[in-house]
Amino acid sequence: MLTIENIDKYYADQQALSNVSLTISNGTCYGLVGPNGAGKSTLIKIIASIIHDYDGKVQFSNSTKQEIGYVPQEICLEETASARDNLNFFGKLYGLRGKTLETRINEVLAEIGLTERGKDKVLTFSGGMKHRLNIGCALMHKPAMIIMDEPTVGIDPQSRRYIFQMIEQFKKGGRTIIYASHYMEEVEQLCDEVAFMDHGQVVENGQIGGLLQKHAVPSIYVKGENCLPDEIGEYGSVTNKNNGYLITTSDPLSAMEKVLSFCRKSNRELDRLELVKPQLEDVFFSLTGSQLRD
């Protein structure tokens, strides 16, 4: 278990984190979500012991700091060296030597899908392959906790899928994962729990299902050439979306029936009428009043 209590962090006069407290249980895939500058990387660096000058407490129970694998946001590889040599370097940093190191390099290359490219220089790799190797370097010492800072920024869909599969394997292996991202859909897909960060604070945290239930307002989507907002406005609160209308209402099924019946009676054609599943993006919006990518 990782317990973070009342963390404050300043860079000179600027406060990057304010009174941040979180508890992360072993074996959880925990998402840290927030816009640029929210404080995710700073918090991660504090957990990974890269930043030491902060107020507050970070406590690990039954996991030592040695068991953390940190995947930085920036690619941290020697481009002119091969994948094997990069893994060799990180393995040695963690105290591996000889046959054990050699075996571990082979295992990690297989895990990140780069066995065939092990002897090639990193500068010949695609962005996605570099990201996978970047993750591989953090796996050399078989860490119980893996901390990943925006591991899918700027990579192709195929590599993103590969990284997701790796994370699913980490989860199956019982590892604890901290996953910082500003891609809400990734966190929703991968994580069990999430903390929303904004302006250096945790604005809400908890199990994803619970947060959706607690904060997301149900809605329906209506699209039809002659459906006008003031005609359907009585069924809920209406906003424009993709040339149609989103009606947020506490009773979406009844609102659907009413829209359908209204359209039948008045001979309006409907292109689309659907129940909208609440998403984490909506929860973040309802808590902060801003979209994640504003």
Ligand SMILES: Nc1ncnc2c1ncn2[C@@H]1O[C@H](COP(=O)(O)OP(=O)(O)OP(=O)(O)O)[C@@H](O)[C@H]1O
């Ligand atoms: N080394 C630094 N020196 C000064 N200010 C910094 C430093 N690192 C981060 N900051 C500031 O601290 C705040 C939090 O930044 P941080 O990088 O932790 O946020 P983030 O959520 O990870 O953002 P991003 O998604 O852009 O990486 C920002 O205002 C940032 O400008």
